[in-house]
Amino acid sequence: MTGYRLDGKxxxxxxxxxxxxRAAALALARAGAAVVINYARSxxxxxxxxxxxxxxxxxxxxxxxDVTDYKACEKMVQCALDHFKRxxxxxNNAGITxxxxxxxxxxxxxQEVLDTNLSGTFNCTRAVIKxxxxxxxxxxxxxxxxxxxxxxxxxxxxxxxxxxxxxxxTRALARELGSRNITVNAIAPGVIETAMTAVLxxxxxxxxxxxxxxxxxxKPEEVAEVILFLAAAGxxxxxxxxxxxxxxxx
Ligand code: NAP
Numbered sequence: 719m720t721g722y723r724l725d726g727k728x729x730x731x732x733x734x735x736x737x738x739x740r741a742a743a744l745a746l747a748r749a750g751a752a753v754v755i756n757y758a759r760s761x762x763x764x765x766x767x768x769x770x771x772x773x774x775x776x777x778x779x780x781x782x783x784d785v786t787d788y789k790a791c792e793k794m795v796q797c798a799l800d801h802f803k804r805x806x807x808x809x810n811n812a813g814i815t816x817x818x819x820x821x822x823x824x825x826x827x828x829q830e831v832l833d834t835n836l837s838g839t840f841n842c843t844r845a846v847i848k849x850x851x852x853x854x855x856x857x858x859x860x861x862x863x864x865x866x867x868x869x870x871x872x873x874x875x876x877x878x879x880x881x882x883x884x885x886x887x888t889r890a891l892a893r894e895l896g897s898r899n900i901t902v903n904a905i906a907p908g909v910i911e912t913a914m915t916a917v918l919x920x921x922x923x924x925x926x927x928x929x930x931x932x933x934x935x936x937k938p939e940e941v942a943e944v945i946l947f948l949a950a951a952g953x954x955x956x957x958x959x960x961x962x963x964x965x966x967x968x
Contacts (some may be wrong), residue, residue, distance in 0.1 A: 749950055795849060811862045818873060908930065
């Protein structure tokens, strides 16, 4: 795909069983990184990602861990260290939606989205930070936010709050870790063709399409390209939010 190389590096990709996480895991492995393929429930799909990596001679390991569970995230990081001896890159990608208008939103719908998208990002980053600092060789943290975290969206107050929180977390951490040469950036995808958006009703899809300059939805590989760039290059980029949205007007 590109000339970027990550030989000798280890990357953890949360929610790598499908969609954007899957595309990121494949792109990072193709560039030579050993990849921790994390999933919570979709073991079969995650196994297929590992099989595909192994088919092209890449290295990976499957780790089941629910990112809402801090202890499970710690175990995932230990597993990465046991297998590959080091960690260089964390892609906080695992995420869910529970869309509803606020007047109908159940507290559980609010909590699940905050727990997975925002606290999950904290849990994995917190679990990875000590080994990363101990290595003294810099690092990359890439958080998958959303255009909804920048602009908001009706029916997604929970998701907007979580993804906006991810952006604020990214900016704060970039300041905290800059002196250790660890860059922290966020990507804000627009509408990407994955299982998450496949469930949107056709009229909603058409309405969204009309607001996208490029006139089409994005592909997971188009987000993965930017993830790879930030992981393998982007040496002087930190605390930024990079929109990968085809020119969307929210
Ligand atoms: P997706 O196809 O639904 O995949 C979500 C992934 O997250 C799956 O691998 C899922 O694995 C995993 N996951 C969910 N809850 C988890 C948990 N508690 N612990 C560990 N893994 C968990 O979604 P996607 O569209 O690729 O989205 C990936 C990220 O991009 C999300 O953060 C999403 O908010 C963001 N994003 C997507 C779009 C879009 O248009 N698709 C736009 C903007 C931002 P299991 O099935 O095993 O749980």
